[in-house]
Amino acid sequence: MTNAAPNERELARLQLYQTIAAIPEGKVATYGQLAMLAGQAGAARWVGSCLRKLPPDSKLPWQRVLRAGGKLAFPENSAAYWRQRHLLESEGVLLQNHKVNMRRFQWQP
């Protein structure tokens, strides 16, 4: 370890993973929401970077993480978009006009 200070950052990352794992099937959360729950309010982009680093075989329900407006974070023409969309729909999270109705599907811990 190069850091003398105890890694606040890594601790937050673990808490982030833990929080994401707690999102129930059929519900979704936003990047900003998760950042706040992980004690890193305002760090929505940090959440995204953490998810991007996840290994392909991760058990984490990354598909339940959406943008604030209910849209997926990927462009609609990308493979990742449809991968995530199919996963969500198989859990009962439906999309209308390329976005999820947050009023209905957002997780509220």
Add this chain to the structure above:
DNA sequence: ACCCTGACTATCT
């Protein structure tokens, strides 16, 4: 230390 990038957001046209 500086600059750029990104699985982000809120606000204003």
Add this chain to the structure above:
DNA sequence: GAGATAGCCAGGG
């Protein structure tokens, strides 16, 4: 309601 803009945090070159 769809773009453009400006904040935002953390990483990496």
